[in-house]
Amino acid sequence: MSLFSTRMLAASAFALMAAAPLHAKTFVYCSEGSPEGFDAAPYTAGTTFDASGHAVYNRLVQFKPGTTEIEPALAESWDVSEDGLEYTFHLRQGVRFHSNDKFTPSRDFNADDVIFTFERQASADHPWHEYIPGITYEYYSSMEMDKLIKSIEKVDDHTVKFTLNQPEAPFLANVAMPFVSIVSKEYADALDAAGTREDLNNAPIGTGPFKFVAYQKDAVIRYQKNADYWGEAPKIDDLVFAITPDASVRLQKLKAGECHLMPYPAPADLDEIRADPNLKLDEQPGLNVGYLAYNTTVAPFDNPQVRKALNMAMDKPALIDAVYQGNAEVAKNPIPPTMWSYNDAIEDDKYDPEAAKAMLEEAGVKDLTMEVWAMPVQRPYMPNARRTAEMIQSDFAKVGVKVEIVSYEWGEYLKKSMEEGRKGAVILGWTGDNGDPDNFLSVLLSCAAATPGGANRAFWCNQEFSDLLAKAKATSDHDERVKLYEEAQVIFKREAPWATLAHSTQYVPMAKNVTGFVQSPLGDYVFDTVDLTE
Amino acid sequence: MLRFILKKLLYLVPTMIGITLVAFGFIRLLPGDPVLLMAGERGVSPERYAQIAAQLGYDKPVWQQYLHYLGNLLQGDLGNSLVTKKPVLTEFLALFPATVELALVAIIIATVIGVPVGVIAAIKRGSWFDQVSMTAALVGFSMPIFWWGLLLIILFSGVLGWTPVSGRISLMYFFPQVTGFMLIDSLISGQKGAFASALSHLILPSIVLATIPLAVIARQTRSAMLEVMGEDYVRTARAKGLSTRRVIGVHALRNAMIPVITTIGLQVGVLMAGAILTETIFSWPGIGKWMIDSISRRDYPVVQSGLLLIAAIVMIVNLIVDLTYGLINPRIRHK
Numbered sequence: 001m002s003l004f005s006t007r008m009l010a011a012s013a014f015a016l017m018a019a020a021p022l023h024a025k026t027f028v029y030c031s032e033g034s035p036e037g038f039d040a041a042p043y044t045a046g047t048t049f050d051a052s053g054h055a056v057y058n059r060l061v062q063f064k065p066g067t068t069e070i071e072p073a074l075a076e077s078w079d080v081s082e083d084g085l086e087y088t089f090h091l092r093q094g095v096r097f098h099s100n101d102k103f104t105p106s107r108d109f110n111a112d113d114v115i116f117t118f119e120r121q122a123s124a125d126h127p128w129h130e131y132i133p134g135i136t137y138e139y140y141s142s143m144e145m146d147k148l149i150k151s152i153e154k155v156d157d158h159t160v161k162f163t164l165n166q167p168e169a170p171f172l173a174n175v176a177m178p179f180v181s182i183v184s185k186e187y188a189d190a191l192d193a194a195g196t197r198e199d200l201n202n203a204p205i206g207t208g209p210f211k212f213v214a215y216q217k218d219a220v221i222r223y224q225k226n227a228d229y230w231g232e233a234p235k236i237d238d239l240v241f242a243i244t245p246d247a248s249v250r251l252q253k254l255k256a257g258e259c260h261l262m263p264y265p266a267p268a269d270l271d272e273i274r275a276d277p278n279l280k281l282d283e284q285p286g287l288n289v290g291y292l293a294y295n296t297t298v299a300p301f302d303n304p305q306v307r308k309a310l311n312m313a314m315d316k317p318a319l320i321d322a323v324y325q326g327n328a329e330v331a332k333n334p335i336p337p338t339m340w341s342y343n344d345a346i347e348d349d350k351y352d353p354e355a356a357k358a359m360l361e362e363a364g365v366k367d368l369t370m371e372v373w374a375m376p377v378q379r380p381y382m383p384n385a386r387r388t389a390e391m392i393q394s395d396f397a398k399v400g401v402k403v404e405i406v407s408y409e410w411g412e413y414l415k416k417s418m419e420e421g422r423k424g425a426v427i428l429g430w431t432g433d434n435g436d437p438d439n440f441l442s443v444l445l446s447c448a449a450a451t452p453g454g455a456n457r458a459f460w461c462n463q464e465f466s467d468l469l470a471k472a473k474a475t476s477d478h479d480e481r482v483k484l485y486e487e488a489q490v491i492f493k494r495e496a497p498w499a500t501l502a503h504s505t506q507y508v509p510m511a512k513n514v515t516g517f518v519q520s521p522l523g524d525y526v527f528d529t530v531d532l533t534e
Numbered sequence: 535m536l537r538f539i540l541k542k543l544l545y546l547v548p549t550m551i552g553i554t555l556v557a558f559g560f561i562r563l564l565p566g567d568p569v570l571l572m573a574g575e576r577g578v579s580p581e582r583y584a585q586i587a588a589q590l591g592y593d594k595p596v597w598q599q600y601l602h603y604l605g606n607l608l609q610g611d612l613g614n615s616l617v618t619k620k621p622v623l624t625e626f627l628a629l630f631p632a633t634v635e636l637a638l639v640a641i642i643i644a645t646v647i648g649v650p651v652g653v654i655a656a657i658k659r660g661s662w663f664d665q666v667s668m669t670a671a672l673v674g675f676s677m678p679i680f681w682w683g684l685l686l687i688i689l690f691s692g693v694l695g696w697t698p699v700s701g702r703i704s705l706m707y708f709f710p711q712v713t714g715f716m717l718i719d720s721l722i723s724g725q726k727g728a729f730a731s732a733l734s735h736l737i738l739p740s741i742v743l744a745t746i747p748l749a750v751i752a753r754q755t756r757s758a759m760l761e762v763m764g765e766d767y768v769r770t771a772r773a774k775g776l777s778t779r780r781v782i783g784v785h786a787l788r789n790a791m792i793p794v795i796t797t798i799g800l801q802v803g804v805l806m807a808g809a810i811l812t813e814t815i816f817s818w819p820g821i822g823k824w825m826i827d828s829i830s831r832r833d834y835p836v837v838q839s840g841l842l843l844i845a846a847i848v849m850i851v852n853l854i855v856d857l858t859y860g861l862i863n864p865r866i867r868h869k
Contacts, residue, residue: 218819411566
């Protein structure tokens with residue numbers, strides 16, 4: 001957008017605000033970063049999705065607040081064919097898109113919008129595929145939607161049929177994700193005619209709970225309540241994102257009443273927040289896992305007994321205290337306990353250095369020296385990888401294994417950790433995209449992911465395990481899937497390609513007068529339901 | 535004079551080319567690449583990687599990429615951000631006024647306090663004032679900015695509640711951006727209290743940003759004054775029976791100002807560097823924070839063109855400083 005049109009937009013947004021009476025309820029969210037843009041499809045950052053997909057848009061289906069269960073959204077209902085290949089969505093009628101000073105929708109949301117949303121990402125020939133030079137659709141391709149969807153068909157104005165190449169149970173969870181937020185085809189056509197196609201990314205028009213008003217780069221995003229919202233209308237009038245990258249500063253702003261809610265507090269600040277009478281702290285187990293992945297293709301780590309022995313040498317509760325300041329729980333499975341199909345019957349490897357030492361001896365391992373890789377960045381699943389590596393180093397020393405800690409710059413780390421024949425074990429983790437167990441197990445542990453560019457950093461390919469995942473993916477019978485994933489977790493535990501370390505807790509500090517905020521297990525910040533009491 | 539300016543401007547050309555080379559080279563020498571960073575923990579398949587690299591032109595040899603970049607620069611195309619996909623120049627222009635506003639206020643604070651402190655310290659050499667102010671200057675010079683900024687926020691915004699924590703203006707105020715300078719725009723808006731709010735938001739970040747330049751200017755002024763005070767012409771002026779005020783104000787200070795002005799000019803570079811941390815702490819939407827984000831994301835076009843723009847500005851400011859010498863000392867007035 002040119003500088004001129006930025007100003008025009010700001011000016012018209014101002015006119016809009018000035019015309020409206022002063023609003024009673026303004027909710028300020030101290031967000032942690034700037035959105036990359038306001039079209040959710042080409043981006044991958046959660047920060048972008050909070051500002052675009054969740055505030056301004058809707059999807060065909062959505063996650064029920066606070067859960068990873070799917071509920072109807074712009075599709076009121078759907079049918080799945082016997083063979084699991086056809087999904088027919090019955091669209092909600094009478095849904096209005098937002099309007100701004102340059103665009104007023106002449107029609108309600110319909111099947112054309114759905115088809116436009118998917119096809120512009122799917123087809124490189126689509127006129128909107130590269131509407132901004134250099135734009136790509138990373139989620140669409142990394143969730144393999146391009147390989148999965150065979151065709152999308154408009155049955156009538158309010159019915160759309162998706163045909164898949166193979167049955168895929170997580171499909172519904174995929175279409176609840178922000179990258180397939182439904183955009184208005186009519187708006188796109190209007191922008192095309194006006195020659196301002198980039199406004200699809202700068203001045204978003206959606207069907208969501210909030211209308212976009214203005215964005216001042218790296219500073220403030222303003223939204224207004226969508227009074228015509230098809231769902232329950234928001235209780236606040238204005239929503240403001242005050243972009244505040246530093247966690248300590250966010251807390252100071254929250255304490256000073258400059259905002260009502262903040263994400264990602266620094267772990268060291270939690271006690272102070274709990275002690276503050278004007279604040280409250282919401283906590284929920286996160287949908288994540290931090291792990292140490294052995295290279296299962298390199299001796300002696302190709303021997304499950306060796307990996308198992310090392311896992312037994314690890315004092316995980318001490319690690320949770322030191323690294324997570326107690327704000328996490330010990331992980332025994334690769335998926336977190338809040339995820340369906342979590343196998344709670346599995347017992348974690350017992351911390352027993354003596355037995356571990358004996359097992360290593362039995363496996364013929366003597367004077368082992370190994371590398372442990374510590375990632376250079378903080379993530380919710382791993383607040384301090386260096387410290388974690390040091391704790392592992394001292395634990396392993398007790399069983400006679402010498403550990404060298406290595407680290408690389410983040411991009412290098414990601415790359416080198418996927419190089420074949422990698423020496424050493426890597427610390428890494430994962431946060432779920434859509435709440436489906438397949439999004440953890442297949443992405444991180446399947447044979448298909450144990451190839452260059454995959455994310456299986458243990459290079460662990462167990463056919464029995466991968467077959468179970470494939471079977472679970474192809475069936476839409478939920479109970480059957482639960483059983484298959486539980487079984488897969490048993491194999492994982494037996495084979496121990498990773499040392500599962502921790503599932504960290506998510507904290508959301510907010511002012512005392514905030515009500516109705518529902519934490520999303522996926523780490524999204526959604527404000528449809530929030531309210532402020534006096 | 536015009537010839538002097540033209541000559542100086544001509545010198546800028548090779549410097550600018552050098553900067554493109556350095557900026558282009560450095561960001562690529564850093565390990566890690568933008569495609570991998572965007573993919574994150576999930577990874578990216580070799581085919582997809584190749585596809586994106588080809589789309590961005592990163593599959594070509596580096597020298598070809600450089601020539602392509604230079605070619606685009608000559609046509610006024612600074613490239614598009616890999617992250618936001620927006621033109622680098624658009625982003626720069628949207629953020630630059632915020633940095634200028636902050637840096638201007640900071641340099642004014644640093645000069646208005648630094649010069650008199652330096653002068654007094656020099657005149658009263660060895661006094662308690664000299665010792666205290668020069669120790670403070672040393673502390674200020676070695677202050678870790680991030681820590682200093684947080685300390686001020688916690689004290690003045692947190693404990694005392696005197697100043698706002700961060701941002702440029704209270705979120706209550708919302709008006710169109712006209713100049714990009716919040717102090718001016720808030721006045722234009724005519725909204726009651728807007729100017730005061732903008733001003734109060736400037737206090738802490740500008741103090742933090744002014745700290746190092748203030749220390750440098752005070753120390754430089756002091757040593758320049760001490761040197762000048764020992765000169766023959768000052769002794770002569772005293773012998774003539776001029777008042778101390780006149781001796782110091784006219785004869786000493788005017789001559790001592792040359793190195794001080796050079797120092798102030800050089801602080802522009804320091805301010806740009808300081809802006810990176812200051813802007814991050816105070817959530818100040820300027821180019822410092824923009825550069826830091828872009829470096830960590832390996833956003834090549836933003837880093838290389840952003841650095842170029844910043845360097846150009848620093849050089850132009852220094853050129854202007856060069857020109858002001860003549861105003862102060864006629865002997866170096868350019869013909």
